[in-house]
Amino acid sequence: MIENAQILLVIDNEESAKYLMEHLIIGGGYSVTVEATAAAALETFKQNSFSMVMTKLVPGDPEIPKLVRGLMEIDVDTVIVGYSEKVSPELYQEASKFAFYDVIVKPINIDRMFFVIKRCMDLHGLLVSQRRHLAILKEQNNSLQKQNILLAKRIEESTKNLARLYEDLRSTYLRTVRALAQAIDARDHYTHSHSENVAKYSVLVAQEMKLSVKEIEGLREAAELHDIGKIGISDSILTKPGSLTPEEWVQIKTHPQTGSQILEPLTFLSDVIELVKEHHEHFDGSGYPAGLKGEEILLGARIIHLADAYDSMISARSYRRVPFTKEAAIAEIKDKTGTQFDPEVVNAFLRIADAV
Ligand SMILES: [Fe+2]
Numbered sequence: 317m318i319e320n321a322q323i324l325l326v327i328d329n330e331e332s333a334k335y336l337m338e339h340l341i342i343g344g345g346y347s348v349t350v351e352a353t354a355a356a357a358l359e360t361f362k363q364n365s366f367s368m369v370m371t372k373l374v375p376g377d378p379e380i381p382k383l384v385r386g387l388m389e390i391d392v393d394t395v396i397v398g399y400s401e402k403v404s405p406e407l408y409q410e411a412s413k414f415a416f417y418d419v420i421v422k423p424i425n426i427d428r429m430f431f432v433i434k435r436c437m438d439l440h441g442l443l444v445s446q447r448r449h450l451a452i453l454k455e456q457n458n459s460l461q462k463q464n465i466l467l468a469k470r471i472e473e474s475t476k477n478l479a480r481l482y483e484d485l486r487s488t489y490l491r492t493v494r495a496l497a498q499a500i501d502a503r504d505h506y507t508h509s510h511s512e513n514v515a516k517y518s519v520l521v522a523q524e525m526k527l528s529v530k531e532i533e534g535l536r537e538a539a540e541l542h543d544i545g546k547i548g549i550s551d552s553i554l555t556k557p558g559s560l561t562p563e564e565w566v567q568i569k570t571h572p573q574t575g576s577q578i579l580e581p582l583t584f585l586s587d588v589i590e591l592v593k594e595h596h597e598h599f600d601g602s603g604y605p606a607g608l609k610g611e612e613i614l615l616g617a618r619i620i621h622l623a624d625a626y627d628s629m630i631s632a633r634s635y636r637r638v639p640f641t642k643e644a645a646i647a648e649i650k651d652k653t654g655t656q657f658d659p660e661v662v663n664a665f666l667r668i669a670d671a672v
């Protein structure tokens with residue numbers, strides 16, 4: 317006998333029931349339970365596990381829809397076979413209407429009956445195992461989805477934390493180097509607030525030239541740090557009252573390069589570093605350290621250069637106690653347009669000159 321090969325027989329004719337039972341139990345080795353009505357069959361079906369149901373099928377019998385609906389509610393994979401005393405066209409229509417797997421008709425061909433029952437059992441086994449696999453897959457899917465959600469949340473939190481840490485680190489570094497730049501300005505009381513002023517003029521010119529918010533922010537940072545390389549130059553040179561010797565000039569000219577080297581480890585300042593390096597280049601190529609020309613020099617560096625020169629001219633210096641008047645400084649800038657200064661930067665500066 318096939319394991320768990322239990323058949324529920326729903327039939328109200330005692331003689332037919334006896335005949336079928338004999339063959340199914342003795343000939344087929346199946347375990348058979350007989351019920352006479354749909355209600356009793358459903359009750360038994362609920363309590364036990366069956367591989368298939370064989371029911372008497374008479375077209376138009378109201379018991380059939382009741383039985384089929386009830387069986388499907390209990391187990392959607394139930395395989396049903398009809399049994400009929402006589403054949404008629406309506407019989408197969410009815411069997412098809414209620415999705416019966418097959419119909420056994422009197423006179424019964426025993427071999428065919430066992431063949432049909434065997435196929436029903438196989439089909440039921442297949443449906444049950446498929447449903448079990450589907451349930452396992454569903455469960456695994458749910459668990460994976462839950463893990464995915466958890467993972468996504470963790471990644472989001474970590475990313476937020478990293479972004480916050482990066483921003484904290486960046487602003488701490490900036491505050492430190494800014495403080496360093498201010499300390500350098502303060503070494504010589506004549507240059508006090510120089511970097512701050514250069515940043516202010518640079519931003520005004522950049523806004524006039526319609527640079528992007530990001531570019532202007534980078535320019536402001538570069539202007540605040542542009543002379544940071546002066547940390548390596550001695551006070552005696554920086555605050556010397558008279559003119560500098562050629563050797564002293566060589567030392568002064570190292571500060572853009574030194575500044576960029578100081579900032580180099582701060583990778584988030586990469587744009588700023590180049591501006592610091594180029595802030596003493598002249599438009600005609602006569603500046604330092606690289607002797608870059610025209611648009612070889614970054615626009616931001618050309619702007620800082622002009623702002624730097626303007627602030628130096630209108631401020632007192634150890635080597636020049638009386639500063640230029642604003643008008644004299646502007647005249648000097650106009651005079652050096654195209655040689656020291658970029659004409660476009662000068663034009664923008666002249667347009668905002670009243671505001672500075
Ligand atoms: Fe400088």
Ligand SMILES: [Fe+2]
Binds near residue numbers: 514542
């Ligand atoms: Fe400067």
